[in-house]
Amino acid sequence: MFDIGASELLVIVIVAILVIGPKDMPKALRTAGRWIGKLRRMSNHFRAGIDEVVRQAEIEEMEEKWAARNKEIMAKYPDGAQPEGGGPENLLPNEMEPLSAAGEVPDADAAAEAAIRRAAPVKAPEHSDEPPLPLDPPASGKDS
16 A cells, blocks of 8 residues: 555654654554544545445436436337237237136135145155055045
């Protein structure tokens, strides 16, 4: 940082001991440490402020680009029409409808059981040491 070599540092220490004296040297070093700490805190605060200003300028620049791009898109498609092949209505063929739209919402129990069956790992019987699990729960207590 300051490019101070060992010999220059030794000269500074000797001059400091002669000028300040060995008795007051610890107090002087503590004072110097406090000043250096304050200087570092101020420089970090200044650097953080500069970084925040740069970040805000970048955000404003990006917002201007997005606004210009949005204006360009709105000018190209003024009636809200979607571009060829990219609109949400083109994602599903017309014959496919959600179940709720068709009025065929399955009951919650059947849907939960079907989801459990789909999520359960399937093992080949020849590789499994465990007996297969029944898919349907056994009937309540009485056998007829």
